[in-house]
Amino acid sequence: MMEEKSTWWQNVKGLLQGFNLTLRHFSKARNHRQPIGINHKDYFFQPEGLVTLNYPQESLPVPDKGRYRLHNEIDDCIVCDLCAKVCPVNCITIESVKATEEIGITSDGTKKRLYAPVFDIDMAKCCYCGLCTTVCPTDCLTMTNVYDFPEVDIKNMIYHFTDLTPEQAQEKRELLEKQQAEIAKAKAEAKAKLAAKGGSQT
Amino acid sequence: MLALVLCLVLVLSMVVVLAYAERKIAAFMQDRLGPMEAGPYGSLQSVLDVVKLIQKEDIVPAAADKFLFKYAPVIIFAAVLAGFAVIPLTPAFIPSGTSLGVFYLLAILSLDVIGLLMAGWGSNNKFAVLGAMRSVAQIVSYEIPAGLAVLCVVMISQSLDFQEISFQQGILAHQTGTTNYLFGIKALGINTNEIGGFTTWNIFRAPFLLIAFLIYFIASLAESNRAPFDIPEAESELVAGFHTEYSGFRFAALFLAEYAMMLLVCLVAVVLFLGSWNTVLPNLGSMKLADWTTGQPGTLSGHLWGLFWLLSKTAILLFIQVAIRWTYPRLRVDQLMYLCWKVLTPVALGLVIIAAFWRLWMVG
Ligand code: SF4
Numbered sequence: 274m275m276e277e278k279s280t281w282w283q284n285v286k287g288l289l290q291g292f293n294l295t296l297r298h299f300s301k302a303r304n305h306r307q308p309i310g311i312n313h314k315d316y317f318f319q320p321e322g323l324v325t326l327n328y329p330q331e332s333l334p335v336p337d338k339g340r341y342r343l344h345n346e347i348d349d350c351i352v353c354d355l356c357a358k359v360c361p362v363n364c365i366t367i368e369s370v371k372a373t374e375e376i377g378i379t380s381d382g383t384k385k386r387l388y389a390p391v392f393d394i395d396m397a398k399c400c401y402c403g404l405c406t407t408v409c410p411t412d413c414l415t416m417t418n419v420y421d422f423p424e425v426d427i428k429n430m431i432y433h434f435t436d437l438t439p440e441q442a443q444e445k446r447e448l449l450e451k452q453q454a455e456i457a458k459a460k461a462e463a464k465a466k467l468a469a470k471g472g473s474q475t
Numbered sequence: 476m477l478a479l480v481l482c483l484v485l486v487l488s489m490v491v492v493l494a495y496a497e498r499k500i501a502a503f504m505q506d507r508l509g510p511m512e513a514g515p516y517g518s519l520q521s522v523l524d525v526v527k528l529i530q531k532e533d534i535v536p537a538a539a540d541k542f543l544f545k546y547a548p549v550i551i552f553a554a555v556l557a558g559f560a561v562i563p564l565t566p567a568f569i570p571s572g573t574s575l576g577v578f579y580l581l582a583i584l585s586l587d588v589i590g591l592l593m594a595g596w597g598s599n600n601k602f603a604v605l606g607a608m609r610s611v612a613q614i615v616s617y618e619i620p621a622g623l624a625v626l627c628v629v630m631i632s633q634s635l636d637f638q639e640i641s642f643q644q645g646i647l648a649h650q651t652g653t654t655n656y657l658f659g660i661k662a663l664g665i666n667t668n669e670i671g672g673f674t675t676w677n678i679f680r681a682p683f684l685l686i687a688f689l690i691y692f693i694a695s696l697a698e699s700n701r702a703p704f705d706i707p708e709a710e711s712e713l714v715a716g717f718h719t720e721y722s723g724f725r726f727a728a729l730f731l732a733e734y735a736m737m738l739l740v741c742l743v744a745v746v747l748f749l750g751s752w753n754t755v756l757p758n759l760g761s762m763k764l765a766d767w768t769t770g771q772p773g774t775l776s777g778h779l780w781g782l783f784w785l786l787s788k789t790a791i792l793l794f795i796q797v798a799i800r801w802t803y804p805r806l807r808v809d810q811l812m813y814l815c816w817k818v819l820t821p822v823a824l825g826l827v828i829i830a831a832f833w834r835l836w837m838v839g
């Protein structure tokens with residue numbers, strides 16, 4: 274009998290304790306997590322108060338070199354296709370067109386010899402592994418600290434980095450074709466000449 | 476007619492505030508922010524929710540019993556709203572001052588059950604039927620301890636009129652010809668008529684009513700399907716219980732009725748146990764705190780003070796209801812019935828007997 278009574282009382286005490294706990298959290302709700310970054314000493318230390326931020330208005334600062342949205346500085350890209358090859362999910366699409374002459378040099382001094390009429394990265398497929406940025410020889414493909422880029426239409430998740438308009442790209446292609454045709458012609462002529470020479474020899 | 480409009484406006488505005496407060500309180504208890512976008516600190520959230528619901532398509536399932544399905548929300552909302560008719564809001568304002576108010580209230584609240592069953596059955600959905608059955612079983616069971624607890628008050632007050640019960644619990648008691656003694660016992664010889672304040676509340680006039688109040692409060696949680704007695708609409712097992720199939724305006728009506736029910740049971744608790752619209756502050760010597768915070772019935776100050784005390788006491792009870800919801804886990808069906816039939820009902824029966832004796836001491 275005695276024992277039963279104590280359990281009954283313990284139950285009531287347990288109920289009150291639980292109630293007290295929620296009330297305590299309620300009363301501490303005046304305190305509020307501050308938008309501090311991971312470098313701050315209090316980042317992992319918040320004894321009480323609201324833990325969520327009013328997100329779009331305030332947000333936790335992310336590290337500058339975080340792995341978030343990719344950016345390609347197309348002026349520095351030599352269109353070597355390494356990034357597209359290493360990408361585990363094949364979300365980088367590159368189409369290259371050889372330039373007829375040297376286009377310029379990148380900021381680290383590499384010569385650019387290819388145009389990129391298509392340089393698309395599908396951010397919806399990207400798994401943010403960062404492999405493409407490590408293989409990039411000119412360090413033009415980088416990850417920025419932008420992480421909030423939702424789109425209504427999923428097609429907008431494909432980022433186009435090319436700096437050529439379709440017309441320009443067409444023009445470059447034609448130039449290349451012309452040059453190649455010329456080279457082929459020159460080669461054929463040279464071959465014919467060679468053949469003629471050889472013929473006279475035998 | 477004026478009373479109906481006033482009541483409807485008051486109830487709807489309180490309900491909207493309550494729905495917002497519930498979300499905010501829940502958020503704070505869980506260390507979240509809660510609604511923040513609509514209006515300052517999200518204060519327009521529940522208004523917009525209702526507006527959104529009203530705009531939505533009113534879907535009636537093809538296989539539903541159309542008649543039952545369509546009229547269930549009307550019955551539920553009407554039953555709850557009708558309950559407000561007998562609640563005295565101020566000393567001089569009560570929408571319908573019937574002398575059988577308590578009886579009427581208990582009766583009209585039972586009508587709610589029919590609406591719930593109609594909604595559940597009419598939906599032709601197993602979740603809805605299960606929810607409705609649970610809800611009916613629960614409400615019908617818990618009406619017994621709640622009714623017995625109310626009966627204790629009625630025995631102490633010797634009245635079924637809410638307004639008279641209210642008058643008895645304050646410094647205006649002489650208007651109904653009642654004399655209040657400390658703890659209601661005449662033999663102690665301490666007249667508290669002039670002291671008023673909390674000393675004349677029913678839970679002080681007859682301290683055992685504090686237990687009756689607890690019983691009523693627990694039972695009222697179950698009657699308004701509130702956690703921890705929310706098994707009729709247990710989200711994790713029954714989707715949304717009896718209103719699974721509802722959408723648009725009909726859902727809004729059910730949703731509002733649920734919150735209005737919470738408000739109503741808290742109002743009744745305040746009127747019956749916690750001194751109704753009477754002030755908390757007692758007259759202490761020359762500090763006439765009770766007189767200062769009670770206006771003459773019928774005057775503007777009388778109305779305002781009455782409404783203020785009634786609503787602030789109700790707000791505290793509502794806060795406790797909400798806090799309970801976010802503290803305690805849901806009861807199992809058998810635990811629910813155990814609590815009702817083996818704990819609350821016997822205790823309430825005992826209290827009825829005590830009430831009878833107490834009443835004798837009060838007059839003797
Ligand atoms: S981060 Fe990884 S997944 Fe994304 S584009 Fe680069 S290599 Fe592909």
Ligand code: SF4
Nearest residue numbers: 350351353354356409
């Ligand atoms: S690896 Fe770098 S340089 Fe090569 S194509 Fe990709 S972005 Fe351009």
